Amino acid sequence: MESLLRYFDMLCLIPKAPNSISTPEILEKLQNMRYAVDLRTVQRDLVKLSASPLFPIANTENTKPLRWFWIDNSSPMQLPMMSTDEALTFKLAEMFLEPLLPPSVRGRLTGYFDLADKRLKESKFEHWIEKVGVVPNNLPLLPAEIEPSVLAVVYEALLKSLRFKATYQAVNKSPKTYEINPLGLVFRHNSIYLVATIFDYTDVKQLALHRFKDAELSDRVVLVPTDFVLNDYITQGSFSYPVDNHLEEITLKLKVNVFLKQVLLETPLCAKQKISDIDEKHYLLEAIVTNTEQLHWWLRSFGTGIEVLEPLELRQAFALEVKALSKMYC
Amino acid sequence: MESLLRYFDMLCLIPKAPNSISTPEILEKLQNMRYAVDLRTVQRDLVKLSASPLFPIANTENTKPLRWFWIDNSSPMQLPMMSTDEALTFKLAEMFLEPLLPPSVRGRLTGYFDLADKRLKESKFEHWIEKVGVVPNNLPLLPAEIEPSVLAVVYEALLKSLRFKATYQAVNKSPKTYEINPLGLVFRHNSIYLVATIFDYTDVKQLALHRFKDAELSDRVVLVPTDFVLNDYITQGSFSYPVDNHLEEITLKLKVNVFLKQVLLETPLCAKQKISDIDEKHYLLEAIVTNTEQLHWWLRSFGTGIEVLEPLELRQAFALEVKALSKMYC
């Protein structure tokens, strides 16, 4: 029994394909875990485990301290097994993430999605896919593709707080190589932006990940500008979203049609939202929300389905906009 | 070694907490897998495994064929271990799914999100969360909550093609109990709809999952109406989304401002999209897209930022709408 646990811990110590661990390292870690074992035993165990098709591990045959790793692209095995509930939810998540995440990011989860597929298949629930549909409520734009190797370096640099060297091609410019001092990642309409400083300058820049041509990790540590907090940086309007550079709670009063009344009954704007009748076809909606650019987009998107009553400033802003639109379309 | 594999397969046979498997059943399945073992061995092994804190499995102590299951909702263990890349991607997925999936649905993945957290923590990458942000491009509405037990029954009914009995409360009506003949699930603005027929009627209904009070699986098999295909049902406009009840490819010509030009350069409307200059501040965008209600929402949401030039019918529709809006806001 003791040995079973040791096998398990040993398998946990072995990393996935690009990485590896040497036999002596495994021995050391096992001994730290209070396993009194010999190096010879570890060697034998590894050979035994790798012989089984259940554990696709292999070693670098030409190096002398042999290095062990899991042969990749195999979906992970897990205990307890993925339930059909979970499997189905994974497939739903995949459908939702499809238009949101660039393939290279989503690709890091394919092992799990495959596992879910396998699970549903072996349970003879193959026909589930014909029974599920998603009707998106926003226009699916094509996510910009990111060079997978760039993504890997950026991830690692952020996690380990290290700088990296990269070639970046700004719009309509020729590619240039910089040393990037990464501060954070921001996802914004299907694109990923790296918030960073460059070389030893102190001004914070936004760099679209899909415009990097290549990247290579450096060993210099990241220098965070004093008082820099990513969340503050975002809400300060650096991504030009919040209205008037500050977030304000407003009491919204809208006149909405039947369709929107129905939508908002099911998915409210806020927890304390109120809906009352105005006439047969129109309803008064009251809710407290933050006044963001997203709110404005949402309000505009329904056209004549929504009339903004209050706050007055918002109504006036919409009135002005409608005038401008009238001129546009004559 | 043989025994290690048997232990592994045995652990795979044991289901998660609400479900269970009896010792003789395990024996039978193991023998089907060509393990020549004695019942006594299986019993001993199960006791040994459950003694280890690594494998939180337990049995029902009062029944006589003992039934085994994995205890609690602890996060699954997996081999090979989740890489930090995967862990980070899981956390990103969680951020994206937060406003999209109702908690009871998302809840089925918390084990994995927790695992990702654990992984990031033990790798000393605890500060990653301060380094990642999401700027949503649509207004987050509150997803309607669904009774978890209802969701479980609906999932199971759909997977196993069984009917279920449920109490449903339509808007402004008192709850009633029906026998539901489920055909499919559709996700639509953060709500989940069950497409189904009721009793032995043949008309297809849409039932919001969050309006079910309770549900109980029946043993009657689902009867699919002849020619019913969920995807056709959706695209036929049953969810009132596609324009004019049919999907049409149109060549869109838009006059857009700098902001939108930038957005569309990064996340195009379609693969063959063209952008050219009109004047210093405006750009001509040409793309082939399907003419859906979502497209109209998207076009409207930018207000004066977009002027629809072609197709002419669309321009005229927008012109009419602007006139109506003018009247609304005087």
Add this chain to the structure above:
DNA sequence: TATAAAAACGTCCAATTTTGTCGCATTGAT
């Protein structure tokens, strides 16, 4: 209620597996 079958559990003991040790070959660094 009686009876039989099934399952759990304790124990013994032989067969098997595991593991430490030693010796030797190979590799890489100093």
Add this chain to the structure above:
DNA sequence: ATCAATGCGACAAAATTGGACGTTTTTATA
């Protein structure tokens, strides 16, 4: 060239495993 580290084969001692059998408890059936 030399030394330390590693891999690997062999062997024997130690530990574990797993079948056999018996007893007790529970469940199903007549």
